[in-house]
Amino acid sequence: MPQRGCRMRLNKYLAQCGVCSRRDADKLIEQGKVLVNGQVAGMGQQVLETDTVQVGKKILQGKQTCKVLAFYKPVGVVCTERDPHAEKKIMDMIHCPERLTYAGRLDKDSEGLILLTNDGDLINAMMRGANRHEKEYIVKIDREITPDFLEIMRKGIYLKDLDITTRECKIEKIGKYTFQIILTQGVNRQIRRMCEACGAKVRSLKRIRVMNIRLGDLKPGEWREVTGGELETLLTDTGMLNRK
Incomplete structure (x- = not known):
């Protein structure tokens, strides 16, 4: 909750309460789903510690401890x-x-x-x-891993259906059919798409680290x-x- 006597933007308050991100909070406010002291809230509105904030049928109890x-x-x-x-x-x-x-x-x-x-x-x-946070995976494919495969994957691959080129990544062979890879972007089904572009099919994929x-x-x-x-x-x- 805002410190006593201090105001806080409503979207930030909703995010700190764990309701949603600030962007999604703006959408809720725009849709008229947020009330402050019983009145429909407006975009850019600020709240005080003494205000009652309600989202749908839920009355918020203030900032939660991050879990x-x-x-x-x-x-x-x-x-x-x-x-x-x-x-x-x-x-x-x-x-x-x-x-x-x-x-x-x-x-x-x-x-x-x-x-x-x-x-x-x-x-x-x-x-x-833009933050380029690392995510690490162990992947098994349906063909033997070659130096050429590793180099193509490492440099980045153009994904035609998404019209993007993947960022350079760290990749290491750890078995005949298995490799470990570290990505810094979040493209949907990125590893599977990259492997398919190289003529390989993913047999198993496990994420072992996030940051x-x-x-x-x-x-x-x-x-x-x-x-x-x-x-x-x-x-x-x-x-x-x-x-x-």
């Missing part, structure tokens, strides 16, 4: 919260009273580390492409809370540690 969970998403589980036909969703596997949102999805056929948080601003900072957070000893379906120095480093690297 981050590291979750091992199994194969077959989807990240989306809105697909009514999905049999297995991440949120069905994590029983947490707070509203959490994932930062960086994995497709249904992939597994590994997903970070979830109640902090909308943190999600925004982690997902912002400084590692999958570690987690088993599929397990999760742990990110705390202490690990959380402090994450907040520092995203510029969220000393925000006001």
Whole structure:
């Protein structure tokens, strides 16, 4: 909540309460779904500690402590919260009273580390492409890995269907059919698209690290809370540690 006697922009307040990112907060305000002291809020409005803020039927209780969970998403589980036909969703596997949102999805056929948080601003900072935050994967393909394959992948590949060229990346062969790769962008199904462009098909894909957070000893379906120095480093690297 804003400090006593100080005003805070409403979209920032909603993000700090874990409702959504500031951008999505602006959309909620624009749609008339946010009330301040019983009145429909306006764009750019500021709030005080004494104001009552309501989103839909929920009255907000002020800024929450930032919570981050590291979750091992199994194969077959989807990240989306809105697909009514999905049999297995991440949120069905994590029983947490707070509203959490994932930062960086994995497709249904992939597994590994997903970070979830109640902090909308943190999600925004982690997902912002310009920040070039690292994500690390172990990938198995259907053909033997050659030096040429590694070099093409490392330099970046033009993806015709998206009309983009992937950024240079770090890649290392760790088995006859397996490689480890570090990406700094978030293109949808990027590794699968890159491999397909090289004539290979992904057989398995596991994310083992996001920034400084590692999958570690987690088993599929397990999760742990990110705390202490690990959380402090994450907040520092995203510029969220000393925000006001």
